[in-house]
Amino acid sequence: MSDTPRSSLNILVLHGPNLNLLGLREPNIYGAVTLDEINHLLEKEGQELGCALVALQSNHEGVLVDAIHGARGQHQGILINAGAYTHTSIALRDALAAVALPVVEVHLSNIYQREAFRHHSFIAPVAVGQISGFGAESYRLGLQALVYTLRKLASTN
Ligand code: CA2
Secondary structure, eight states: OOOOOOOOEEEEEEEOTTGGGTTTSOHHHHOSOOHHHHHHHHHHHHHHHTEEEEEEEOSOHHHHHHHHHHTTTTOSEEEEEOGGGGGTOHHHHHHHHHHTOOEEEEESSOGGGSOGGGSOOSSGGGSSEEEESSTTHHHHHHHHHHHHHHHHHHHHO
């Protein structure tokens, strides 16, 4: 039996505010892994899964909104940890809804075990799903879930 070639996927990975400080501050909450290490882990997982990644971190809501708009025609899906904007940003939610690409939301910490203001996500209703609480592993699981979703969609279209 011959292998069917896998369609080429290009995923946009977005990291929200303060995530540039990962591994440098508050390791008790967010762990010792740096953002560079997370991007490297994702790059490796992307190779395993046969997809390319472009990663961007920003502390600015508008930069993230622009990156989401720019994903149209360039990327097939978005993996996002919107950081604190998860709980505040209707602008990010509207941008994600507008581009209508499959989105997987990830969080390092279990946001439901934390303060009540972290329990609500504006992103969740426009995401395929959410992975929360597994540290850096949340990103790997999130990428797997996104690629699984995109391949399933491609096989039914
Ligand atoms: O658990 C997550 O991944 C969060 O998205 C992280 C956000 C937080 O506001 C969300 O409620 C949950 C905060 C990211 C801040 O990252 C830091 C890393 C090191 C030092 C300080 C902040």
